Amino acid sequence: MKAAFIISVFLIFYSCSKPAEKITPQRAKLVESVYSSVVIQPDSLYKAYATVIGILDRNLVEEGDRVEAEAPIIQLINIAPELSMENAKLSFQQARDNYSGTSALLKSLEKEIESARLNLRNDSINYHRQKRLWEQKIGSKLDYENRKLAYELSSNKLQVLKEEYERTRNDLSIQVRQALNNYKSSEFTSGEFTVTSKINGVIYALYKEPGEIVNTVEPLALIGSANNFVIELLVDEMDIVKVEVGQKTFVTLEAYGSRVFEAKIKKIYPAKDESTQTFKIEANFLKDPPKLFPGLVGEANIVVAEKEDALIIPKEYLLDEDRVLTEDGPVRIVPGIQDMEHIEIISGIDENEPIYKPEQ
Structure with a gap:
């Protein structure tokens, strides 16, 4: 009798304090993605250096010029x-x-x-x-x-x-x-020394003017591909384990407003940048935007998982990371993939089970 009385009191109390907002899980397509910042860079981008100490005699090219591999770009007067x-x-x-x-x-x-x-x-x-x-x-x-x-x-x-x-x-x-x-x-x-281009590309920057001292540690020019560009993404270390080569990526660039461009992950660099706690990733556009320039910035969402008929609930209905509130009290669930607003339910409840929004 005493145990039955306690249960009855609990149910009465629970029914009186039960949250008013309730829903049932729904079936829908769910896409899980990883956010990343984006910078556009020319493919094969590199900085040209001198191999000797000297004085810059003259730049043989201008910024924006196209050059061929082995073409002379800078002429030095060799001091050493x-x-x-x-x-x-x-x-x-x-x-x-x-x-x-x-x-x-x-x-x-x-x-x-x-x-x-x-x-x-x-x-x-x-x-x-x-x-x-x-x-x-x-x-x-x-x-x-x-x-x-x-x-x-x-x-x-x-x-x-x-x-x-x-x-x-x-x-x-x-x-x-x-x-x-x-x-x-x-x-x-001895005599004059000439710096040449290593690739067919474009001169994106010249860092020295004639008459300046040249050494072997400061770059003289920035050279990269003229037509081929890569998307550089920085992914947080908490998300890097989800990213794989070949995954779809949706990119927006500030220069193109809300327009979305599709890309694919090409390369994952294994070394972490300790200053930003991120990993560098490269992706290629499936179809290039009309115009691209080095340094264009934007955002990207890397699709790491997707499911057509997932059983989902809003994340705000989670009591903890793996529990929901039902008619019978808290129930443990097994979560699956998730996006910013929804999470998949693998097991624990079905689509006919009402759940309640926890009080904030």
Whole structure:
């Protein structure tokens, strides 16, 4: 009796507090999509850089010009090779002077060899004179041995100097040849340097004017396809797992108002932009708008799922993420795909089950 009384009280209370707004689930087509911002860019867009430090002599093209692959677009006056050539020339001259000039290292060694040769001749005369005296039992053995030692030392020193001379001569000869090769190489690369286009396309931007210093880290030009454009989309990391190559995408551009263009996902870049917490995606128009320009912006909805005969309810009728309010109280449901306003019911209730809008 007590349990029945409690249930009766609950039902009376529930019926009195039950929300007035109720509906039943409906069958309809449901499309789930992922929102993305859009920027239009030319295909194969890239920035051209110099490979050397120099001064911009002149731009050979203007912004908007069409160019072919390998066509010259910017001409530089090369500074670094000029300096390298001058340094190589000085190194070559120094190596040549060391080998055969007035300050040659070999001349110093030649003087030392000549001096060693004179010392050897003098020590040889003294040694042989002292040797003959010693054989005649004249003089002391110590004098004989001292003369002999001096002679041997002079002979060894002369031999060492000759070997050092040959080694130095060979080293200097190699240094001269190396310095000459470096000089010729730097001379070959000096002069004007030309930056060329890598693709058939259009010059979208020129970043430097004649007379400005050019380095290898700042771009000189922006070049891209003349007719082929891609749609760059930025997708939030919460939605990226739903996106696949080949999915349909509906694009609106600010330049074309409410007009909608259909596209298809072509590429998903795997690296996340940490600054925006988004992933970059590329798509292609199925039919291009009449005119496109780099930098046009807009919005896109990527279709990630769709169902023709889905059982749906408005999202505002969800009690929690997976419950609805019925005649018998809260019921757990299994949700399916969803759009901004509706969500699919996989199981839990059917299309004949009334549900109530929760009180806010």
